[in-house]
Amino acid sequence: xxxxxxxxxxxxxxxxxxxxxxxxxxxxxxxxxxxxxxxxxxxxxxxxxxxxxxxxxxxxxxxxxxxxxxxxxxxxxxxxxxxxxxxxxxxxxxxxxxxxxxxxxxxxxxxxxxxxxxxxxxxxxxxxxxxxxxxxxxxxxxxxxxxxxxxxxxxxxxxxxxxxxxxxxxxxxxxxxxxxxxxxxxxxxxxxxxxxxxxxxxxxxxxxxxxxxxxxxxxxxxxxxxxxxxxxxxxxxxxxxxxxxxxxxxxxxxxxxxxxxxxxxxxxxxxxxxxxxxxxxxxxxxxxxxxxxxxxxxxxxxxxxxxxxxxxxxxxxxxxxxxxxxxxxxxxxxxxxxxxxxxxxxxxxxxxxxxxxxxxxxxxxxxxxxxxxxxxxxxxxxxx
Amino acid sequence: xxxxxxxxxxxxxxxxxxxxxxxxxxxxxxxxxxxxxxxxxxxxxxxxxxxxxxxxxxxxxxxxxxxxxxxxxxxxxxxxxxxxxxxxxxxxxxxxxxxxxxxxxxxxxxxxxxxxxxxxxxxxxxxxxxxxxxxxxxxxxxxxxxxxxxxxxxxxxxxxxxxxxxxxxxxxxxxxxxxxxxxxxxxxxxxxxxxxxxxxxxxxxxxxxxxxxxxxxxxxxxxxxxxxxxxxxxxxxxxxxxxxxxxxxxxxxxxxxxxxxxxxxxxxxxxxxxxxxxxxxxxxxxxxxxxxxxxxxxxxxxxxxxxxxxxxxxxxxxxxxxxxxxxxxxxxxxxxxxxxxxxxxxxxxxxxxxxxxxxxxxxxxxxxxxxxxxxxxxxxxxxx
Numbered sequence: 001x002x003x004x005x006x007x008x009x010x011x012x013x014x015x016x017x018x019x020x021x022x023x024x025x026x027x028x029x030x031x032x033x034x035x036x037x038x039x040x041x042x043x044x045x046x047x048x049x050x051x052x053x054x055x056x057x058x059x060x061x062x063x064x065x066x067x068x069x070x071x072x073x074x075x076x077x078x079x080x081x082x083x084x085x086x087x088x089x090x091x092x093x094x095x096x097x098x099x100x101x102x103x104x105x106x107x108x109x110x111x112x113x114x115x116x117x118x119x120x121x122x123x124x125x126x127x128x129x130x131x132x133x134x135x136x137x138x139x140x141x142x143x144x145x146x147x148x149x150x151x152x153x154x155x156x157x158x159x160x161x162x163x164x165x166x167x168x169x170x171x172x173x174x175x176x177x178x179x180x181x182x183x184x185x186x187x188x189x190x191x192x193x194x195x196x197x198x199x200x201x202x203x204x205x206x207x208x209x210x211x212x213x214x215x216x217x218x219x220x221x222x223x224x225x226x227x228x229x230x231x232x233x234x235x236x237x238x239x240x241x242x243x244x245x246x247x248x249x250x251x252x253x254x255x256x257x258x259x260x261x262x263x264x265x266x267x268x269x270x271x272x273x274x275x276x277x278x279x280x281x282x283x284x285x286x287x288x289x290x291x292x293x294x295x296x297x298x299x300x301x302x303x304x305x306x307x308x309x310x311x312x313x314x315x316x317x318x319x320x321x322x323x324x325x326x327x328x329x330x331x332x333x334x335x336x337x338x339x340x341x342x343x344x345x346x347x348x349x350x351x352x353x354x355x356x357x358x359x360x361x362x363x364x365x366x367x368x369x370x371x372x373x374x375x376x377x378x379x380x381x382x383x384x
Numbered sequence: 385x386x387x388x389x390x391x392x393x394x395x396x397x398x399x400x401x402x403x404x405x406x407x408x409x410x411x412x413x414x415x416x417x418x419x420x421x422x423x424x425x426x427x428x429x430x431x432x433x434x435x436x437x438x439x440x441x442x443x444x445x446x447x448x449x450x451x452x453x454x455x456x457x458x459x460x461x462x463x464x465x466x467x468x469x470x471x472x473x474x475x476x477x478x479x480x481x482x483x484x485x486x487x488x489x490x491x492x493x494x495x496x497x498x499x500x501x502x503x504x505x506x507x508x509x510x511x512x513x514x515x516x517x518x519x520x521x522x523x524x525x526x527x528x529x530x531x532x533x534x535x536x537x538x539x540x541x542x543x544x545x546x547x548x549x550x551x552x553x554x555x556x557x558x559x560x561x562x563x564x565x566x567x568x569x570x571x572x573x574x575x576x577x578x579x580x581x582x583x584x585x586x587x588x589x590x591x592x593x594x595x596x597x598x599x600x601x602x603x604x605x606x607x608x609x610x611x612x613x614x615x616x617x618x619x620x621x622x623x624x625x626x627x628x629x630x631x632x633x634x635x636x637x638x639x640x641x642x643x644x645x646x647x648x649x650x651x652x653x654x655x656x657x658x659x660x661x662x663x664x665x666x667x668x669x670x671x672x673x674x675x676x677x678x679x680x681x682x683x684x685x686x687x688x689x690x691x692x693x694x695x696x697x698x699x700x701x702x703x704x705x706x707x708x709x710x711x712x713x714x715x716x717x718x719x720x721x722x723x724x725x726x727x728x729x730x731x732x733x734x735x736x737x738x739x740x741x742x743x744x745x746x747x748x749x750x751x752x753x754x755x756x757x758x759x760x761x762x763x764x765x766x767x768x
Binding site for chain 1: 403404405406500504561562563564565567568569571572574575576578579580581585586597600601604605608611613616617619620621622630631632633634635637638639640643644646647650651654664667668671674675677680681
């Protein structure tokens, strides 16, 4: 039986101070919960999302067959993160475009749509907002906080901002910060959006247009970096979309039309994305990625930065992920070991690149299942 | 003493049949030559250029101090390809924007600027046009044809189209074809150009505008792929351009302004490029890259495809080149060895990524120097 998900929303009137020095007030967070919070409120698992995801982590919406949550293979009844045992919470981050307060909403200070005036939000700010939501839900301590990619950065940040509130952290396909190449890809994507004439300096809503050209390019760039070279060659290789028979090569000889399957795929991904994703949100979320760097305040010393984290960690990386490579996860493992922390680390040999963290992979899901099984057993022992 | 380069041009009235089935007539090729053609015309070396280069391979233009050719560290008096011994020819390819006939010139059939109507040209077409230029210069056989990246594809194609006219081929940082990821990056760059409202379906010249936004994005994407992750981290890392002192992080907290040095660098590269490069040329040249695939007509069997090549080869790749990785050069080595060809192969441990083929590297330049020294000795022996 499928889990039926019900989105909820909570409004916070008190101003949330942000890392930038700005603050935001009268904001709402969309969230979903799955499973039951136990009597001593010790089985809560917070799931943090990455760039293009939301609070809709698991299950389907009633009457909407194809509305599976973005980590539905991971979370649900009997799944690796078993909602028969854990109370799982998904929350949409501030600045996103899936329900929580974001650039398309009204700025209470001006009565106008935020647009580009939405404050810059960081991973740390998101974690602070999530902690307030946990307060409101009466959850003092999380059995685990988990996330992949940018979500993994939030899980890591929880262990630094609220070490006493996290019993376990699960950080998948993540990194202690972005390297120059990651920032470079983000920047090209942002420039494509910002230089789209329909962007209107971020106030496109009032012009009744959407910078779709820029969003398409941004998504195409992103998509290339989510996949591995291997999987692209296997899935698409040099296949033509419509080979002609009028010559030996099958080429149409065109510079603007689709010739190769990979082009068709990327254009399709770009088109889909530009239909639903907000341009200002794209800027905000990629910037949150760029800015995350807990070692920065410690002169680049990651071990010193992670000294505050006290909980056990599960870290997972994927062999063909060149966006957040295994080497980046190993930096985290080393820094945690330097602090004598309890670290489990799995490097999964998977062909799918960064996308692997969202995909079905028996070894990957098996590791998470075992980790949460052990956690559930300890919870039962503690309760007994 | 610096070599003084003098650009020349040759016009060809006879129609050149192209691979696409189209043809082009009354076209000109810009070229330069360095050194002296010897009496038996046996010391000619043709240098083929890559995406963003021209016939101006070596030397400087009289009175223009900073006008070094793009391979000036490789070619000149006493350099690895020694113009005291070899007669070196650089030629700008058809469809380029540096002098040879291209999209910004008049189509003799219509009297209008070609724009997007410039015929699609392939690596094979460029080689055919280069062979005609060699005919006109009275050069029946080349001592060597050489090139890096897309230029290496042309050198390889010479050995397949005109095996009897090539005594040696030097193929640097190249590949037997583009893989899906390479095509994907080209496609995103093309989409950025084509969807720029100033592109006007490729006929922007008559609108008095240039699709600079698209060109900037295209160049930024290209630039990321020319550099290695390592060199980007070393050169830029997470350095801020103008760190503020008003907070701990130094961040300005901005989504649209430059924050990191890498962003500033990429924007600068994009701006420069958009000032001089033609948008239609960008489409044509990236398509020529996409289309090159000599194994295609042999059902993907590269060894069968290279059976026509008879000359000795020097192949060079660079360890951190992820655009045309060493693995791609090794495919060529294997296919040539399958055909019992004379192959020298050097895999240079260099940090610079694909760009390494244009840079100063003692081991790299040393290999090329030795290869050409041996060639010169054999030429002398044959002449004696």
